[in-house]
Each structure stands twice: as C-alpha cells, then as structure tokens.
Amino acid sequence: MDALDTGTWEARAAALADELVFTGVLADRAWHAAFAATPRHLFVPRILDGAASLGAGDPGWLDAVYSDEALATQTRPAGDTAAGREIASSSSSKPTVMAVMLERLGVEPGHRVLEIGTGTGYNAALLSHRLGADNVYTLDLDPELVDMAHEHLTAAGYSPHLAAGDGYQGWPGEMRFDRIIATCAVTAIPPAWIDQLADGGRIVAPLDAGAAGPLLVLDKTADDEVSGRIDPFPVLFMPMRADVTSPFAADHEPPAAATGIPHYGTTAVDPATLLNRPELALFLWLHAPGLRLAGSVAHGVVVAERGPARAEVDLTPLTEGTWAVRQSGPYRLWDTIEHAATAFNALGKPDAVRLGVTALNLPGKQFVWLDDPDSDYSWPLGIST
Ligand SMILES: C[S@@+](CC[C@H](N)C(=O)[O-])C[C@H]1O[C@@H](n2cnc3c(N)ncnc32)[C@H](O)[C@@H]1O
Structure with missing residues (x-):
C-alpha cells in the first residue's frame, strides 16, 4: 500500500462501526452511521508506539487506524530519573470507549456539546456528523494539537468551534451547553463545567483512578449542582493536565523525596x-x-x-x-x-455501581456517596494534598 492508497477506508470504517455493534457497545444506529462515515485516517497521519512510529502509507498503518485501539499521537518527557522516558500526552481514544461515552451522553438533535480534549479531532468529527458542526465546541490545552485538529477536521469536511486553553475553565466566555464530554480524566468536576451546563444537561467524564477508572455520568440537578452514579465501564484516559509540556496531571507529579521524621x-x-x-x-x-x-x-x-x-x-x-x-x-x-x-x-464490599457523585460548583463541595446522595456514608471527592 502506498501513501495515497486509502481507497478502502470506507469499507474499513464500516467494518469498525459494525464491530462496535456486534460487541454490544453501540446500540444507537445514528452513532453507528457516524463511525461508518468518519475517515479516522485523516485524524491520525502518524501513530506513536513506544520508540517506533507508523506514518500514513507505512505497511500496517491503515489496519491500525481502523482497529479498535487507542492510537498515541503525541508524547511528552516524563521528566523523571529514567532518562528519555516519554509518556503519551495525546491520542485518538479506543473506539469502544468513545462509543460507550457517546452513547452515555444521550444527545438529541439540536443539542450543543462541549468536548474537553480535542486531541486529533476525531471525536469532534463524530459529534459533528451527529449534531452538525455548528453545535460542537471542542477545546484542548495544547494549541499545536488544536491547529492540527483544525487541519484534520477541515480535510474531513467539518468546521466545529475550536479553542486552545485549559478545559478546567470551561469554554472561554459566556456559553451554555446541553452536554459536556471530557476525553481526559478528572479527579473532580471543574466548577466551570457545572456553571456552563444548561438545565437538563449532562456531563460524561472519565474518573482518574490510576489504572482504568470508571465514568462519571452526572445530570444537572440544580443551578449549581450535578449528580449521578458512577458507571463502572472501565476506561483508561490520560489525565487532565495544566502544563502543555508535561504528560502528568497537576496533582500527580512523580513523588518527591519523603521529608520529615517518620x-x-x-x-x-x-x-x-x-x-x-x-x-x-x-x-x-x-x-x-x-x-x-x-x-x-x-x-x-x-x-x-x-x-x-x-x-x-x-x-x-x-x-x-x-x-x-x-x-x-x-x-x-x-x-x-x-x-x-x-x-x-x-459496608459489605460495595461494587462501584453502588457509588455516586454529587458535585457543587465550588472546589471541595463535591462528594462520593454510597447508594443515594443522602447516604450516611459519603466523603469528599478528589481532595488532593
Ligand atoms: C485522549 S486525548 C483526546 C482524544 C480526542 N478526543 C480525539 O478524538 O482524538 C486527551 C486530550 O486531552 C487534552 N487535555 C489534557 N488536559 C487538558 C486540559 N486541561 N484542557 C483541555 N484539554 C486537555 C490533551 O492535550 C489530549 O489531547
């Protein structure tokens, strides 16, 4: 296959969409149509795999593009003692995980959606196919990624609203969204997301839990509050970060040397x-x-x-x-x-499905609860040192 031979992409995209239905992660025909119609190869011209990299036209590249795998597209130095170690800081997420999250989002025609974590732009393209690009707003911390996503989206024929900035602050300016989807993992819900969520709105966000974490699926329950159960579907996302040059979450830098008297x-x-x-x-x-x-x-x-x-x-x-x-x-x-x-x-070794989260738009006013929001057993979410 040479660099331009992507003529089989439509059959490959359709096969990927079918696979998502057969494996039971995708039930909604409209999302099936979006996966089948979206040329993922335009969003991942280069895939990084450890020290190796696979570019458009390389043997195996198109197979990898239309596989149900996460594809790393950017790495950053780990900055620890293992010289030269790099950690993925952006990727096109695993299609199974994207499908589950898009379904949980429960979008309806005319909904305005904010995505935190543009990455390659592929998820924004799926959303644009489903809702119309004018209803899609997507934001990434890294301006270079936003520029590249803009190129990819233009090549695919979509022009959603794009911005560079820290998604912790929400979309720049006064905006209200029916749905907010985060494609980077959080330890708590940024208050700005609650403020920018319309009445009846929903947030779907991966919880940063070290290894594969669950999803938070939270509905707006008051002007200043979202609440919902933890969805145990395991998803592995890179953390929401504050520094473009670092792959780590702001709170989770490698441990410093212990101090003080043991x-x-x-x-x-x-x-x-x-x-x-x-x-x-x-x-x-x-x-x-x-x-x-x-x-x-x-x-x-x-x-x-x-x-x-x-x-x-x-x-x-x-x-x-x-x-x-x-x-x-x-x-x-x-x-x-x-x-x-x-x-x-x-508490009887509770499963994750018994846990839920209620988040107010104030730092420190977010709680995990067992069984229901008024439970006797609840504790603060995402308190960091
Ligand atoms: C898994 S990738 C997103 C995949 C993307 N949705 C796609 O379809 O290709 C996670 C992205 O979150 C971004 N990110 C991390 N922290 C962020 C923050 N504070 N604000 C906005 N984006 C952030 C990263 O730069 C990275 O591109």
Whole structure:
C-alpha cells in the first residue's frame, strides 16, 4: 500500500462501526452511521508506539487506524530519573470507549456539546456528523494539537468551534451547553463545567483512578449542582493536565523525596489483602486520589505513595493481627488507607455501581456517596494534598 492508497477506508470504517455493534457497545444506529462515515485516517497521519512510529502509507498503518485501539499521537518527557522516558500526552481514544461515552451522553438533535480534549479531532468529527458542526465546541490545552485538529477536521469536511486553553475553565466566555464530554480524566468536576451546563444537561467524564477508572455520568440537578452514579465501564484516559509540556496531571507529579521524621506504628489491616483487588482499589483511590499501592516481595513490604506521602507496611505480621507501619511525608497516608479499607469491609464490599457523585460548583463541595446522595456514608471527592 502506498501513501495515497486509502481507497478502502470506507469499507474499513464500516467494518469498525459494525464491530462496535456486534460487541454490544453501540446500540444507537445514528452513532453507528457516524463511525461508518468518519475517515479516522485523516485524524491520525502518524501513530506513536513506544520508540517506533507508523506514518500514513507505512505497511500496517491503515489496519491500525481502523482497529479498535487507542492510537498515541503525541508524547511528552516524563521528566523523571529514567532518562528519555516519554509518556503519551495525546491520542485518538479506543473506539469502544468513545462509543460507550457517546452513547452515555444521550444527545438529541439540536443539542450543543462541549468536548474537553480535542486531541486529533476525531471525536469532534463524530459529534459533528451527529449534531452538525455548528453545535460542537471542542477545546484542548495544547494549541499545536488544536491547529492540527483544525487541519484534520477541515480535510474531513467539518468546521466545529475550536479553542486552545485549559478545559478546567470551561469554554472561554459566556456559553451554555446541553452536554459536556471530557476525553481526559478528572479527579473532580471543574466548577466551570457545572456553571456552563444548561438545565437538563449532562456531563460524561472519565474518573482518574490510576489504572482504568470508571465514568462519571452526572445530570444537572440544580443551578449549581450535578449528580449521578458512577458507571463502572472501565476506561483508561490520560489525565487532565495544566502544563502543555508535561504528560502528568497537576496533582500527580512523580513523588518527591519523603521529608520529615517518620512515624512508626502498627495496623490491624493485613497489607497483603489490599493488593490485586480492583473494587477495593477504586474505593481506596476515591479516598486518596493519586494513591499508588504496590507489593514488594523482595523487600517484604507493601508500599503506598501519594505525592510526597509514603507508607511501608511489613508483609509479615509483627504479632498476630498487627503489622508494622512506617509513615513519612506531610501526613499519615496509611491512616487514610486503613480507614477506607475498614469501611469497605464494614459496608459489605460495595461494587462501584453502588457509588455516586454529587458535585457543587465550588472546589471541595463535591462528594462520593454510597447508594443515594443522602447516604450516611459519603466523603469528599478528589481532595488532593
Ligand atoms: C485522549 S486525548 C483526546 C482524544 C480526542 N478526543 C480525539 O478524538 O482524538 C486527551 C486530550 O486531552 C487534552 N487535555 C489534557 N488536559 C487538558 C486540559 N486541561 N484542557 C483541555 N484539554 C486537555 C490533551 O492535550 C489530549 O489531547
């Protein structure tokens, strides 16, 4: 296949759209039509895969473009000790995930939609096909990506509204949207999104939970409030960031060296019972966003890290039912973990579907709840250090 031989794209796009229906992620015929009619190859002229890259016309490029895979299109230096390590900072998301999110958005003709995270522009093209480009507003932090997305969208025949800026602030200027979809992961709902959401509006956003997180599907419940359940469909998105040159979320930079005098104590929670348990991992993350928990058999410990806070717990009990803990950093991270793990067990190990979020348009006024918004068990969402 040479660089210009993309003549099979229509059959490939139709096959991808059919696959999304057959695998059960796409039920809405109008979204099927959008996937079948949108030339993804115009949005990903170069795919990055580790140190390698695949460009238009390279063998395998068109196969990759019309596969149900996320395609990295930009990387940024990790800036840590592993010299030269790069982390993806933009991509065309996995079509299955895009389909699920677009369906959850529940759009209707005439709806005005804001997308946070333009990336390649492919999702904006799907939205434009469905709603008309004039109803689509899309914003990316990186002006270079916005320029490239503009080229891609023009080549595909769409001209939605584009802007460069920090999506945390919403769309620049006074605007109201019926739907807001974020294609970068958040730890809490930016207040501006709630302000810019029209009555009856909905926000669909991936929750940043380290590994694949769930979706937040939140409806406007008052002028200053959105609320809804956590949708456990697992989605993996790059985090919403504040610095164009960094691939990391503002709150989740690599941990700094621990400071201060360590605190030595004990815990009644067996650290081994916290590992490899996805339901518990989400519950813990929601109590301590950014938490990283890993076992080190070689050192006989479980290590918990969150920003500059760190805890190490011995895998071998100190006495029956107690394990030794060393905590360092600005606060005692293990105390939070122990509280959350104990609550998880006391509440009957709740599935993610029992959790919901209510977010007011004020930082710190956002809550996770169990079963219903007035639950006795609720706690702050997305509090970072
Ligand atoms: C997975 S990509 C988006 C994929 C895109 N929707 C597409 O169809 O190609 C995530 C995007 O979110 C953008 N992003 C990250 N933080 C942002 C922020 N604070 N405001 C706006 N965009 C942001 C990144 O630059 C990146 O392009």
